[in-house]
Amino acid sequence: MVLDMHASASTGENKKYQKEYCEHHTECLKKIQAVLDGEASEAEKEHFRENMDDCLHCIKMYHLEKCVKEALQAKVDKRLCPDNLIATIKSKLNIIS
Amino acid sequence: MSVIMSEEIEEIPLASSETSYNDAEKNDIFNREFMPHINSMYNFAFRLTMDEDDANDLVQDTYLKAFRFISSFERGTNAKAWLFRILKNSFINDYRKRSKEPSKVDYQEVETTYNSEEAAEVDHTTDLRVETVQDMIGDEVATALNSLPVDFRTVIILCDIEGFTYEEMAKILDIPIGTVRSRLHRARNLLKDKLKVYASSMGYNTDEY
Numbered sequence: 108m109v110l111d112m113h114a115s116a117s118t119g120e121n122k123k124y125q126k127e128y129c130e131h132h133t134e135c136l137k138k139i140q141a142v143l144d145g146e147a148s149e150a151e152k153e154h155f156r157e158n159m160d161d162c163l164h165c166i167k168m169y170h171l172e173k174c175v176k177e178a179l180q181a182k183v184d185k186r187l188c189p190d191n192l193i194a195t196i197k198s199k200l201n202i203i204s
Numbered sequence: 205m206s207v208i209m210s211e212e213i214e215e216i217p218l219a220s221s222e223t224s225y226n227d228a229e230k231n232d233i234f235n236r237e238f239m240p241h242i243n244s245m246y247n248f249a250f251r252l253t254m255d256e257d258d259a260n261d262l263v264q265d266t267y268l269k270a271f272r273f274i275s276s277f278e279r280g281t282n283a284k285a286w287l288f289r290i291l292k293n294s295f296i297n298d299y300r301k302r303s304k305e306p307s308k309v310d311y312q313e314v315e316t317t318y319n320s321e322e323a324a325e326v327d328h329t330t331d332l333r334v335e336t337v338q339d340m341i342g343d344e345v346a347t348a349l350n351s352l353p354v355d356f357r358t359v360i361i362l363c364d365i366e367g368f369t370y371e372e373m374a375k376i377l378d379i380p381i382g383t384v385r386s387r388l389h390r391a392r393n394l395l396k397d398k399l400k401v402y403a404s405s406m407g408y409n410t411d412e413y
Contacts, residue, residue, distance in 0.1 A: 137385065140388065144388075175337055184346060195264065202234050
């Protein structure tokens with residue numbers, strides 16, 4: 108599950124003090140990555156939700172991680188297997204399509 | 205193709221039991237379960253070798269091995285992960301030695317650096333802007349990805365480009381899930397460093413978010 112934290116990061120309602128720096132940023136970053144990968148445990152998701160309310164640093168890390176992941180998915184060219192290689196493999200194995 | 209040597213990685217995943225398929229069944233498995241993944245396999249091979257001819261050879265070798273050892277594949281299971289594991293092991297055994305990669309010494313040096321407590325506390329977020337990454341074109345992101353040592357590049361390709369789960373990656377790479385997570389973490393930090401250096405060299409503003 109990927110949680111949308113844009114709302115908590117951008118709304119002015121119920122505005123409260125947000126930390127500029129996270130003293131646990133390495134561990135928080137690992138949890139953020141697990142959330143974005145859809146691999147976070149319930150405890151990690153809960154920690155993530157709580158942090159997104161009061162840690163500006165974690166919010167920024169979340170947006171950067173999400174952006175880099177999306178760039179890898181959408182922007183990096185995907186090479187297609189050449190047709191002649193497919194034909195060669197099938198020919199060597201006597202595969203009938 | 206290679207004879208599996210004692211110091212080499214065993215290329216074909218061991219099956220709990222082997223299945224005897226007739227020729228028609230082999231043909232069917234190959235067409236229905238193996239061939240749908242050939243573009244992903246080629247893309248993975250190209251990103252590993254960074255060379256079209258080597259990628260061609262690697263994909264061909266992998267599919268020939270997969271067919272030869274098809275009895276080790278259980279029909280209806282995860283063919284993509286099975287094939288990716290064979291390809292990755294073939295790459296390690298046959299191609300890595302002669303690829304244009306940074307040497308293994310370089311990789312170990314990087315992993316040591318990123319394993320250290322000191323490096324773990326480095327903040328990788330304050331000098332790369334979301335907008336900078338959004339402005340980059342695909343070739344720029346690919347260049348940064350290609351510049352990573354192959355073991356780090358591999359986990360990013362498997363997770364972010366091919367969408368494998370941590371559990372699948374653990375099986376493909378033959379490492380524990382905890383190692384998958386930590387290697388991914390280090391790989392992403394390294395990738396952000398590369399993106400930041402590249403962005404600076406191209407005149408992007410990297411001073412703040």
